[in-house]
Amino acid sequence: MALIVQxxxxxxxxxxxxxxxxxxxxxxxxxxxxxxxxxVSAMSGETNRMVSLINDIDPEGSAxxxxxxxxxxxxxxxxxxxxxxxxxxxxxRSYTGGQxxxxxxxxxxxxxIRRIDDTPIRNDLNKGRVVxxxxxxxxxxxxxxxxxxxxxxxxxxxxxxxxxxxxxCQIYTDVDGVYTTDPRMVADARxxxxxxxxxxxxxxxxxxxxxxxxxxxxxxxxxxPIRVLSSFDDDEKPKSTLVTxxxxxxxxxxxxxxxxxxxxxxxxxxxxxxxxxxxxxILGPVADANIEVDMILQNxxxxxxTDFTFTVHRNDLEAASKLLEGVASKLEASxxxxxxxxxKVAIVGAGMRSHAGVASKMFKVLADEGINIRLVSTSEIKVxxxxxxxxxxxxxxxxxxxxxxxETMA
Amino acid sequence: MALIVQxxxxxxxxxxxxxxxxxxxxxxxxxxxxxxxxxVSAMSGETNRMVSLINDIDPEGSAxxxxxxxxxxxxxxxxxxxxxxxxxxxxxRSYTGGQxxxxxxxxxxxxxIRRIDDTPIRNDLNKGRVVxxxxxxxxxxxxxxxxxxxxxxxxxxxxxxxxxxxxxCQIYTDVDGVYTTDPRMVADARxxxxxxxxxxxxxxxxxxxxxxxxxxxxxxxxxxPIRVLSSFDDDEKPKSTLVTxxxxxxxxxxxxxxxxxxxxxxxxxxxxxxxxxxxxxILGPVADANIEVDMILQNxxxxxxTDFTFTVHRNDLEAASKLLEGVASKLEASxxxxxxxxxKVAIVGAGMRSHAGVASKMFKVLADEGINIRLVSTSEIKVxxxxxxxxxxxxxxxxxxxxxxxETMA
Numbered sequence: 141m142a143l144i145v146q147x148x149x150x151x152x153x154x155x156x157x158x159x160x161x162x163x164x165x166x167x168x169x170x171x172x173x174x175x176x177x178x179x180v181s182a183m184s185g186e187t188n189r190m191v192s193l194i195n196d197i198d199p200e201g202s203a204x205x206x207x208x209x210x211x212x213x214x215x216x217x218x219x220x221x222x223x224x225x226x227x228x229x230x231x232x233r234s235y236t237g238g239q240x241x242x243x244x245x246x247x248x249x250x251x252x253i254r255r256i257d258d259t260p261i262r263n264d265l266n267k268g269r270v271v272x273x274x275x276x277x278x279x280x281x282x283x284x285x286x287x288x289x290x291x292x293x294x295x296x297x298x299x300x301x302x303x304x305x306x307x308x309c310q311i312y313t314d315v316d317g318v319y320t321t322d323p324r325m326v327a328d329a330r331x332x333x334x335x336x337x338x339x340x341x342x343x344x345x346x347x348x349x350x351x352x353x354x355x356x357x358x359x360x361x362x363x364x365p366i367r368v369l370s371s372f373d374d375d376e377k378p379k380s381t382l383v384t385x386x387x388x389x390x391x392x393x394x395x396x397x398x399x400x401x402x403x404x405x406x407x408x409x410x411x412x413x414x415x416x417x418x419x420x421x422i423l424g425p426v427a428d429a430n431i432e433v434d435m436i437l438q439n440x441x442x443x444x445x446t447d448f449t450f451t452v453h454r455n456d457l458e459a460a461s462k463l464l465e466g467v468a469s470k471l472e473a474s475x476x477x478x479x480x481x482x483x484k485v486a487i488v489g490a491g492m493r494s495h496a497g498v499a500s501k502m503f504k505v506l507a508d509e510g511i512n513i514r515l516v517s518t519s520e521i522k523v524x525x526x527x528x529x530x531x532x533x534x535x536x537x538x539x540x541x542x543x544x545x546x547e548t549m550a
Numbered sequence: 551m552a553l554i555v556q557x558x559x560x561x562x563x564x565x566x567x568x569x570x571x572x573x574x575x576x577x578x579x580x581x582x583x584x585x586x587x588x589x590v591s592a593m594s595g596e597t598n599r600m601v602s603l604i605n606d607i608d609p610e611g612s613a614x615x616x617x618x619x620x621x622x623x624x625x626x627x628x629x630x631x632x633x634x635x636x637x638x639x640x641x642x643r644s645y646t647g648g649q650x651x652x653x654x655x656x657x658x659x660x661x662x663i664r665r666i667d668d669t670p671i672r673n674d675l676n677k678g679r680v681v682x683x684x685x686x687x688x689x690x691x692x693x694x695x696x697x698x699x700x701x702x703x704x705x706x707x708x709x710x711x712x713x714x715x716x717x718x719c720q721i722y723t724d725v726d727g728v729y730t731t732d733p734r735m736v737a738d739a740r741x742x743x744x745x746x747x748x749x750x751x752x753x754x755x756x757x758x759x760x761x762x763x764x765x766x767x768x769x770x771x772x773x774x775p776i777r778v779l780s781s782f783d784d785d786e787k788p789k790s791t792l793v794t795x796x797x798x799x800x801x802x803x804x805x806x807x808x809x810x811x812x813x814x815x816x817x818x819x820x821x822x823x824x825x826x827x828x829x830x831x832i833l834g835p836v837a838d839a840n841i842e843v844d845m846i847l848q849n850x851x852x853x854x855x856t857d858f859t860f861t862v863h864r865n866d867l868e869a870a871s872k873l874l875e876g877v878a879s880k881l882e883a884s885x886x887x888x889x890x891x892x893x894k895v896a897i898v899g900a901g902m903r904s905h906a907g908v909a910s911k912m913f914k915v916l917a918d919e920g921i922n923i924r925l926v927s928t929s930e931i932k933v934x935x936x937x938x939x940x941x942x943x944x945x946x947x948x949x950x951x952x953x954x955x956x957e958t959m960a
Contacts, residue, residue, distance in 0.1 A: 156606035156607050196566035197634050201633035201637060202632065202636055205629040205630075205633045208625060208628065209630065211625075212625050215621075219604075219616070220603060220604070222612065222615045223604065223607045223611035223612055236695075
């Protein structure tokens with residue numbers, strides 16, 4: 141008998157009919173002899189509806205009150221799913237994040253989980269119940285409701301799986317797993333049945349939307365296997381991707397997949413003094429404004445001056461560019477510019493650790509197509525480049541072919 | 551400095567604009583030097599939306615899960631109102647029923663309040679905050695969310711007022727107080743500025759929709775003054791009805807108002823043995839089915855047989871009539887019939903305690919109009935009669951005139 145934590149996203153529970161379908165699926169897992177804990181998101185559209193109410197009152201309003209409001213979406217879903225399970229004869233019980241004691245810090249709208257009390261869940265499981273938990277939310281030490289921010293429900297599921305020492309954390313979404321790249325962009329992208337957690341971490345951080353990076357980080361830290369499945373797939377033996385510790389996963393695969401995103405913008409400040417501390421002078425104000433910086437590049441100095449380039453999320457470009465103009469005038473920079481017509485393309489694979497030449501092959505493939513590389517960032521298991529946005533489809537396709545990822549080459 | 555508990559219903563908080571108007575009103579009360587605790591309902595339409603989701607899943611579903619879902623409506627409103635107050639410069643803090651420790655019994659969907667911990671609210675008031683509490687909900691000793699059922703938000707407000715020893719509990723609604731009868735039925739119905747709690751209790755139980763009977767019962771039990779005001783009234787000195795302990799209210803008013811309702815149905819079982827225990831044999835099964843019985847009439851027996859008549863809510867007629875048929879066949883009754891084309895009309899007034907002849911005057915006025923009385927029920931401060939539904943408007947108008955309640959006679 142296995143203990144499984146399942147998570148169903150907003151589309152999977154988007155209507156009463158979909159919720160009943162989820163109940164059927166959960167019951168099939170129970171009937172196969174498993175203990176099941178289910179984490180759900182708000183019904184699709186609900187969170188947007190509440191955000192719009194909030195914006196009508198005060199978009200800059202108190203984060204505590206926003207959490208009070210936003211946490212209700214998941215609370216509705218857990219009640220409905222528990223009722224659907226019960227009406228099909230499966231005993232079930234719903235819990236809000238606070239009730240099941242998902243204790244978080246007090247950073248409203250982006251709280252981090254500190255501790256989970258698994259006692260109430262275990263008691264229910266021992267009584268043969270399915271436990272249905274609201275994703276995305278918790279409670280701080282003052283008894284206030286908190287939300288976990290982006291990707292919160294995936295994170296709740298992984299954290300519960302870790303706390304319960306579950307055998308597997310299943311993330312149900314609208315795709316049946318991870319592919320070598322986005323199948324909407326490359327028609328012969330190949331399904332990946334097993335993937336290393338570290339690789340998934342790089343895939344997620346480089347733009348793959350299948351799993352939220354925070355949840356993968358959590359799973360990676362606690363070595364919790366994640367299985368990605370489609371909630372629209374009715375097969376008895378559904379297609380899935382198991383994301384797990386990399387031992388025995390690796391084999392000879394050099395490059396596992398191609399990730400990409402169009403979420404970033406690039407900023408450059410040119411002709412600043414090439415002296416110690418210059419990076420801090422430039423990035424300090426950006427970090428102070430809670431703007432996350434992804435890639436950073438400092439050119440080799442010339443004539444005592446250097447150029448400095450970094451990327452931020454496009455949503456943060458306006459704020460970051462204003463800060464940079466302030467820094468530029470203070471440092472008497474020769475130029476200060478930005479561009480959001482960029483895309484990031486990354487090849488990811490634990491196999492490249494032991495293989496030289498992966499990066500150079502990538503650069504050659506792109507050069508052969510006349511695609512200029514603006515920035516490069518590498519780790520042991522990925523190489524990411526920034527290119528003009530208009531080249532992103534071309535870059536992904538040629539790299540997918542060049543590294544032998546296409547279906548026909550399987 | 552007074553401590554005031556205010557309650558705003560679903561229409562009063564039905565849109566972001568209405569919520570902002572409520573915030574302005576609350577702030578005016580604070581600026582006049584009052585401590586203010588606000589209880590709110592779900593935005594109008596929200597509860598119906600959730601009930602429809604529930605019915606799509608399972609109308610007969612678990613009451614615990616229904617409460618989990620239904621309680622979210624108020625939770626959204628408290629967050630929005632707190633944000634509206636804050637954005638206008640008034641410090642505020644929202645609490646769910648569970649957070650503010652409104653402890654109830656575990657009877658989901660119609661829980662009763664057991665205890666309220668006033669400490670967190672007092673702490674916030676001492677810091678100059680407005681405290682915004684979700685109406686209609688609480689938490690039981692197991693930490694499960696409960697709802698109070700019909701009229702729950704009014705009851706929350708009165709219970710909080712009692713727990714905090716507030717000076718006044720203000721119920722904001724869409725009318726500016728209690729009238730001698732429904733002004734939609736009698737155009738010259740008169741506004742009542744002050745009314746006894748006991749009279750209000752009778753008015754509410756006889757069909758006046760202005761205040762929920764449960765809340766009035768609570769206020770009556772703990773002697774908490776209630777003020778009914780309109781949230782659509784922008785006057786500095788708004789019209790209102792103060793419902794309070796009757797000392798000093800009474801004066802010489804004989805009849806305070808005319809209440810009526812069309813919510814009931816009448817059932818009769820005829821020709822049953824006139825023997826001890828017969829009432830119990832008839833009403834026992836009805837009570838066991840949790841059907842509330844309002845009026846009960848047993849005729850004087852003749853030839854060892856008697857007739858027995860009672861009224862129930864129209865929603866319960868189908869269930870009650872089935873039960874009655876079972877009883878009739880068991881008791882070999884000569885007849886068993888029911889009718890939902892009835893209405894109840896009542897005259898209410900603490901003054902009639904010391905005046906004989908109020909009931910007989912009522913009967914004469916109705917007889918003069920040819921209105922047949924089917925059932926009578928009296929208390930010290932009310933006389934209620936059941937008449938054919940088609941006569942209800944006529945009965946209310948002639949009684950309103952006959953007892954001198956019309957505007958022109960004020």
